[in-house]
Every structure is written in C-alpha cells, then in structure tokens.
Amino acid sequence: MAQNLSRKILAAHLAKPSDMVPGEEIYLKVDQTLTHDINAVMTYLAFEHIGLDRTQVETSVSYLDHNLLYLDHKTPDDHIYLQSVAKKYGVYVSRPGNGICHAVQVARFGAPGKLSMGGDSHTPHGGSVGMMCIGVGGMDIATAMTGVPMRLKMPEIIKVNLIGKLRPGCNAKEVILEMLRRNTVKGGLGKIYEYVGPGAAALEVSDRVTITNMGAEMGATTSIFPADDMVRRFMKAQGREDEFTELGPDEGCAYDGEIEIDLSRLEPLIACPHQPDNVTTIRQVEKKKVQQVLIGGCTNGSYKDIARAAMVLNGRHVHEDVSCTCAISSKQIYKQLLRDGYIEMLIDAGVRLLELACGPCCAIGQSPATEGVAVRTTNRNFKGRAGNPTAHVYLVSPESAAASAVTATFSTAEEIMGEDVAKLGEITEPDVYPVDDSQLIRPLPLEEAKKVEIVRGPNIAPLPVPDVPEQHLECKVSLKTADNITTDDITPASAEFSSMRSNIPLMSRYCYHRYDPSFAARAKELGRSIIIGGDNYGQGSSREHAAINPMYLGVKAVIAKSMARIHKGNLVNHGIIPMIFEDPADYDRIYQMDDLEIENLRDQIGKRKVVVRDNTRGFSFETKLELSDSELEVILCGGQLRYLKHELEQMGVIK
Ligand code: F3S
Numbered sequence: 001m002a003q004n005l006s007r008k009i010l011a012a013h014l015a016k017p018s019d020m021v022p023g024e025e026i027y028l029k030v031d032q033t034l035t036h037d038i039n040a041v042m043t044y045l046a047f048e049h050i051g052l053d054r055t056q057v058e059t060s061v062s063y064l065d066h067n068l069l070y071l072d073h074k075t076p077d078d079h080i081y082l083q084s085v086a087k088k089y090g091v092y093v094s095r096p097g098n099g100i101c102h103a104v105q106v107a108r109f110g111a112p113g114k115l116s117m118g119g120d121s122h123t124p125h126g127g128s129v130g131m132m133c134i135g136v137g138g139m140d141i142a143t144a145m146t147g148v149p150m151r152l153k154m155p156e157i158i159k160v161n162l163i164g165k166l167r168p169g170c171n172a173k174e175v176i177l178e179m180l181r182r183n184t185v186k187g188g189l190g191k192i193y194e195y196v197g198p199g200a201a202a203l204e205v206s207d208r209v210t211i212t213n214m215g216a217e218m219g220a221t222t223s224i225f226p227a228d229d230m231v232r233r234f235m236k237a238q239g240r241e242d243e244f245t246e247l248g249p250d251e252g253c254a255y256d257g258e259i260e261i262d263l264s265r266l267e268p269l270i271a272c273p274h275q276p277d278n279v280t281t282i283r284q285v286e287k288k289k290v291q292q293v294l295i296g297g298c299t300n301g302s303y304k305d306i307a308r309a310a311m312v313l314n315g316r317h318v319h320e321d322v323s324c325t326c327a328i329s330s331k332q333i334y335k336q337l338l339r340d341g342y343i344e345m346l347i348d349a350g351v352r353l354l355e356l357a358c359g360p361c362c363a364i365g366q367s368p369a370t371e372g373v374a375v376r377t378t379n380r381n382f383k384g385r386a387g388n389p390t391a392h393v394y395l396v397s398p399e400s401a402a403a404s405a406v407t408a409t410f411s412t413a414e415e416i417m418g419e420d421v422a423k424l425g426e427i428t429e430p431d432v433y434p435v436d437d438s439q440l441i442r443p444l445p446l447e448e449a450k451k452v453e454i455v456r457g458p459n460i461a462p463l464p465v466p467d468v469p470e471q472h473l474e475c476k477v478s479l480k481t482a483d484n485i486t487t488d489d490i491t492p493a494s495a496e497f498s499s500m501r502s503n504i505p506l507m508s509r510y511c512y513h514r515y516d517p518s519f520a521a522r523a524k525e526l527g528r529s530i531i532i533g534g535d536n537y538g539q540g541s542s543r544e545h546a547a548i549n550p551m552y553l554g555v556k557a558v559i560a561k562s563m564a565r566i567h568k569g570n571l572v573n574h575g576i577i578p579m580i581f582e583d584p585a586d587y588d589r590i591y592q593m594d595d596l597e598i599e600n601l602r603d604q605i606g607k608r609k610v611v612v613r614d615n616t617r618g619f620s621f622e623t624k625l626e627l628s629d630s631e632l633e634v635i636l637c638g639g640q641l642r643y644l645k646h647e648l649e650q651m652g653v654i655k
Contacts, residue, residue: 002250005226006157006192009132009247013115015149022156022190022256025628027149032109033141034118036063036101038362039543041078041502043119043138044085045463046641047145048454051654053089054446056147059109060091063101066358067498069365074499077457081502083441088452089145090443098439099330099356102126102213102298106205107238107330108437112227112247117144121216121542121566122298122379128208129234130227130247135216137544137570139640146648151630155192155221156256162199164264168425169413171308171397172207173300173377176214177269178261181279185484186536188220189565191257195225196249199263204429205234206302213299214379217276219539219564237433268412271395274383275484282400282412288392291372293324293405295351295398297361300377301329303336305398307427310342312402312413313349319408325366327354335434351405362541363387363494375404382486382540384514387494399424461503464552466575468638469605473556473598478529479512479519480592485533486540487567489515491549493541501545504552511549523553532590533560538567547574559612559623561587572631575639579610579623586621590614605635 003011007020014020015027033055035043040062047055062082070076079096086093094104101118102125109116112130116123119141126133134152144150166174179193193215195208203211208225215223225231226248235244270285272278295309306328318324326346328334334356337343346353360366361378367387368374374386374393381393396404399413406416414421443449481489491497491507492514500507512519523529531550537560538546547570550558557577561584571578581587590596594616604610608625627635637643648654 002253004157004194004249004253004255005130005247006132006194006224009113009115012113020154022154024154025630026152026154028115028152030117030144030150031058031114032116033057033060033144034063034101034105034116034120034123035138035141036066036120037078037082038066038498038501039119039138040082041460042463042544042548043141044082046139046142047089048085049463049641050142050146050645050648052146053450055090055145057144060145061094061105061109062086062091063094063104064096065094065100066362067364067495068096068355068357069495071495071499073457074459077459078502080455080457081460084452084455087444088449088454090446090449092443093441095439095441097331097356100298100301100358103301103329103333106209107332107433108440111243112231112245117141117150119542121540122213124215124222125209125213125298127212127222127224128205129231130225132222132224134222135542135566137542137566137573139544139573140569143640143644146644148644148647151628153190153628155190157192157194158257158259159255160193160195161197161258161260162195162263163197163260164199164262165202166263166266169399169421170266170268171305171399172203172210173397174266174269175261175263176211177271177279178266180217180271180277182259183218185217185275185277185539186219186562188215188218191220193220193223194249194255195223200225201228201230204230204304206304206429209302210299217379221565234429237429237431239435268397268400270410271381273381273392273394276379276381276395282396282410285410287409288373290322290375290404290408290410292368292374293322293401294327294360294366294374294376294378295401296327296329297358297378298329299379300398301327303333304427304429305377306333306337307340307342308424309398309402310345311424311427312399312417313351313406314345316349316406316416318350318405322405322408324350324405325352325354325360327359327361328356331356331439332433332435336430360386362498364498365495368393375401375410377401380540382488385488385493389514459503461505464504464548465641466551466639469556469577469601469635471600471602473601475528475530475556475596476526477532477590477592477594477596478523478526478555479516480532480590481534481537483534484536484539487538487543487546488540490546491543504548507545508549508552511553520553523555526554528554528556530596531555531558532587533558534587535561537563539564542566544570544574547571547576551576572627572634573640575635577605577635578625580626582622582624589617589619602636605632
C-alpha cells in the first residue's frame with residue numbers, strides 16, 4: 001500500500017506491532033538523542049540514577065551551546081559535569097564554539113530515515129533532511145538512552161503542498177509564519193506536517209530547517225521534508241554523501257489532511273508580540289521605532305540566511321539608534337561566510353558578532369531596553385522570553401531584520417534595495433562546507449569510559465523524585481493562570497536563571513517569577529497545591545524544569561482547559577497529574593486559594609476521570625486524563641524515574 005514518508009519512517013521504527021491509528025499509542029525504537037546544556041543536567045543525573053554503563057542508542061550527543069556566559073561558577077560547573085558524564089556513558093560532546101545544537105546535529109549527524117529524540121522543542125529542525133525528529137523532555141531522553149522504546153500518540157499526518165517559488169526578499173520564514181497565521185500556536189497538536197510538492201523540492205536544506213524548526217510553534221509533533229536531491233547535495237557538501245538514502249512519500253499515498261501554500265504569493269511577514277501566530281504583513285503592520293535587531297539563532301542562522309542579511313546591509317549602515325547583533329548557528333557556517341566576504345559586510349555595517357551559540361534567543365545576553373521594540377529572526381516572541389517583560393519582540397526573516405536595522409523601523413529588503421533585491425535570490429548553499437569536527441569529542445571505548453570519574457561541582461544538586469499519589473488529596477489552588485502559559489512563564493530564561501537549572505532547591509525559588517513573583521513562596525508554604533491553567537498550558541520550550549520546579553514546590557496536579565504535548569509529558573514524568581476540564585466553563589468558577597478536594601484519587605486516575613470538589617465555592621466538577629495506559633502507570637508509580645527503574649528491573653537489565 002502506498003505510504004506517506006512519515007508513516008514509512010515510523011513503521012520502520014515500531015518496537016511493537018501497531019496499525020498506527022491516529023490517537024493510539026505507539027512505541028518507537030530511537031536511533032539518536034540530543035541534549036543541550038541548560039536542560040541536560042537533569043537528564044544525565046537521571047541516567048546515572050538508573051545505573052546502566054552506556055547509552056543504548058546508536059548516537060547520543062550532548063551540546064554545550066546555550067549558556068556560554070560564565071557569570072559565576074554555576075555554568076562552568078555544569079559544563080564540566082556534562083563533559084565528564086558524557087565521557088563516562090559513551091555520549092558525543094559538542095564543545096562551546098562548535099555551534100547551536102540543531103545546526104550541528106543536522107550537519108554532522110543528520111541522515112534520512114533515522115529517528116531522533118531531542119531534549120529541546122526545536123529538535124524537528126532535523127526533519128529538513130528526511131529524519132523523524134521529535135522534541136521531548138529530558139527524562140524521556142534518559143529513558144531513550146536506556147534502550148526503552150519511546151511512547152508516542154500516533155499523530156495525524158498532514159500534507160503541506162508547496163507550489164510556486166519564493167520571491168527574492170522572501171525567506172522560508174514567510175512559509176512558517178504563514179503556517180502559523182493559518183493554524184495558530186495550537187493548531188499542530190497531534191500532527192506531523194509533511195512538506196511536499198514542487199515548491200518544497202526547490203527549497204534547499206537551509207530553507208527547510210527554518211520551516212521544520214519553527215513548526216514547533218504550532219505545537220506539532222514534528223515536521224518533515226523528503227530526502228531528495230537537495231538533501232543529497234547538502235550531505236555531499238558535508239562530506240557525508242555515503243549516508244544519504246533517497247526517501248519520500250509513495251505516489252498516491254493518503255494523508256489525514258492537506259494544506260496548500262503558493263510560495264509566489266507570499267510577501268514578507270511579521271509575528272507581532274507576544275505570540276508567534278500573531279502574524280501580519282510588514283506592509284500592513286503599524287510602524288514602530290526599532291531599538292534592537294537580532295539576526296541568526298537556530299531558526300534563521302544558516303549560511304544563506306546570514307549571507308542574505310549581509311547583502312541587504314552591504315554598503316549601508318545599522319541605524320545609530322539600533323543595537324544590531326548576529327548569532328551565526330555553527331562554526332562551519334561562520335568559516336564559509338568569512339571566506340565569502342559576508343562577515344566583513346556585517347562588520348562594516350556595524351553589526352556586532354556574537355558567540356556561535358543560542359545566547360539572546362533564550363535571554364542569555366542582549367535583552368531589549370525598557371519598552372524596547374526588538375526585531376528578531378528567532379522563533380519565539382513570548383512576553384519576557386528575551387529577558388525583559390516590558391519589551392515587544394517581533395519575528396521576521398533575516399532579510400527583513402537587516403532592512404529594519406538600517407531604517408530603525410519594520411522594513412523589507414525590497415524597500416531598501418529596490419530592483420537589487422533580485423541579487424538575494426542568487427545566494428545558494430555552498431557546494432562544500434568547511435567541515436572541522438575538532439570541537440566534537442567522540443565517545444571513548446567502553447573499558448576506558450568505565451574509568452572516567454564524573455566531576456560534580458557544588459552547583460549540581462541531587463535530582464528530586466516525586467511522591468507516589470495518595471488516595472485522598474486536599475489542597476488549595478496555589479495559582480490560577482490565563483491562557484497560553486509558556487514554559488518561559490513557569491521557568492524564566494536568562495543567563496542567571498539558566499545557570500540554576502542543575503540546582504532545583506535554588507531554581508524553584510524563581511518558579512513563575514515573571515508571571516507571579518509570589519507563587520514560589522506561596523506554593524512552598526502551602527506544602528501541597530494544585531495549579532489551574534487556561535488553554536494551551538505549557539506551550540513553548542521543552543524545558544522540563546517547568547514541571548520539576550512546581551513538583552519540588554508541592555504541586556500535585558495541573559487542571560487546565562488544554563495542554564501542550566511536551567509539557568504534559570513532562571508533568572507525567574515528574575509525577576504531576578495533568579487534568580483537563582471536562583467542561584471548560586468550570587475554569588471561570590474556580591479562584592486562586594480555593595480549597596479543592598479529591599477522593600479516591602488513585603482509583604479515579606485509573607478510570608481517566610477525576611471528580612474534584614471545590615469546597616470554597618461548594619460545587620464539584622469533572623476532569624479527564626488524556627493519558628495512555630503507560631502514562632497512567634507512570635503517574636501511579638510516582639513519575640518516570642521510579643517507573644523506569646521498576647521496568648528495567650523486571651526486564652533484568654538492572655538489579
Ligand atoms: Fe537555541 Fe533559541 Fe534555538 S535557545 S536551540 S537558538 S530556539
């Protein structure tokens with residue numbers, strides 16, 4: 001039977017037979033795992049706790065790429081720990097300076113048909129080369145490293161038929177912003193977007209990464225392109241053509257839905273504060289004075305992106321009122337840009353080059369000014385994510401960002417280049433990238449690895465383990481939130497906060513710090529509590545600290561109107577019960593500090609229906625648990641770590 005590409009790859013990785021019916025749970029064998037420094041310490045602490053002597057997947061890579069500002073001892077402590085623990089367990093390390101995880105992973109490890117799990121929501125970046133790449137929480141990565149199959153609700157596969165050709169001055173960013181405009185930040189839940197058609201075939205890998213990477217903003221499980229001639233060319237340029245396999249959908253295959261986008265009709269778009277789906281055209285957006293521009297990041301930090309931005313800036317200068325920085329996504333891209341003269345163009349235009357790292361994207365440096373308007377080529381514009389809740393962040397392509405840096409207001413490349421904008425269309429990916437893997441540390445042979453001592457500085461605190469849920473729960477509502485709460489709201493980003501992520505007792509003090517600074521102290525004082533959430537609770541970054549910190553503060557359940565996929569998984573892994581209002585109208589009847597009571601909780605969990613009584617208001621309401629059988633077991637066990645140890649003991653893998 002004719003199959004689409006996504007089903008082919010999933011079928012090839014099934015660990016248990018399945019008809020792969022959308023919504024049903026499937027189990028998948030994982031080929032690759034990816035972690036990065038600001039999420040990974042918890043992952044490797046969990047892996048240590050399990051007691052295996054080596055990662056059980058083909059390739060595990062640990063990236064030191066997000067927080068390279070060593071403000072004090074904490075981040076270097078983390079990096080030394082991560083490098084030593086990787087050596088011990090057969091994990092590659094990509095050292096600081098090699099580049100941003102997704103860019104390096106696709107270039108040096110990406111291969112068609114593989115299945116990769118990453119402890120970062122933008123892991124789908126690798127879908128650009130015909131891989132199935134799924135973002136998950138850190139505990140899921142620790143689980144995959146034990147060789148236990150990944151559980152996933154079988155997604156619907158949506159065909160995105162691209163026709164036509166992007167006009168010069170337009171970027172693949174326009175495609176993904178158009179997808180967000182149509183589908184919203186939660187329209188991709190439970191879906192894989194499979195990009196096909198003549199428009200897709202004409203996009204190079206560096207265009208495709210922008211689309212697959214930022215598909216995460218729709219809440220999609222992942223996004224993927226066929227492994228075709230463009231992928232072959234990219235892998236050849238990486239010196240890895242021998243790892244290429246052609247892979248695409250069969251002629252006449254079926255999909256669960258279809259979207260069509262005519263690329264030639266797209267014009268430069270802009271996502272306005274504070275959600276990436278708040279999209280309009282640059283032509284129509286209200287013009288504002290721009291204070292800051294950031295070009296680069298994992299979404300738009302490719303060779304082509306930076307070269308095009310440099311061309312827009314060539315012979316022009318960044319406006320004197322604008323601070324313009326550039327974060328190129330990898331060392332090899334930087335070297336090629338240097339060789340081709342683009343770095344000089346950027347420097348001459350007054351652009352400040354940053355480290356080859358995530359940096360400002362997750363508030364590690366370069367926060368906008370008070371009430372500052374920032375234009376960024378990154379993927380998220382949530383309130384406060386850039387490090388300043390008063391700032392207004394707009395998302396655009398590198399071409400538009402460069403133009404905006406010159407004019408100090410929202411502008412397109414065409415507006416300032418006129419007919420010369422056609423020259424941007426002539427820039428293509430290099431035929432050969434200057435490959436240099438000297439910043440990649442390869443895994444040691446097992447016997448040597450066993451002798452490695454793990455270095456644990458004072459910032460590495462023990463991993464907290466949740467309690468097993470009791471039959472009777474009586475507690476207060478410690479927080480009632482609005483819709484679209486992000487994991488940035490729950491666990492703020494910044495160099496300072498990121499450096500606390502390996503120390504939960506310290507970091508938990510800042511839980512919900514920017515949203516409600518009194519939450520952490522209140523929750524701690526209550527001892528046990530429940531959070532009430534609105535729609536799309538926990539969207540955004542895969543950061544599992546958004547589950548670990550509330551768990552540490554005694555949060556036993558989150559009751560929301562709806563929940564983002566990765567965050568729901570993280571809550572389960574860390575023993576917080578994710579409940580969904582059966583009737584969303586009940587949300588309006590509950591208030592912060594209400595007394596809630598649940599009887600026979602464990603029995604009710606097993607039935608996926610939990611009745612909660614609000615003793616303050618005197619009414620009861622129903623909730624449902626949209627969880628698979630194994631997720632229910634994890635919750636009843638008291639989290640994934642307890643569950644996994646039990647499973648591995650049963651299997652005789654550990655004693
Ligand atoms: Fe880094 Fe931002 Fe991408 S934090 S991985 S550049 S989304």
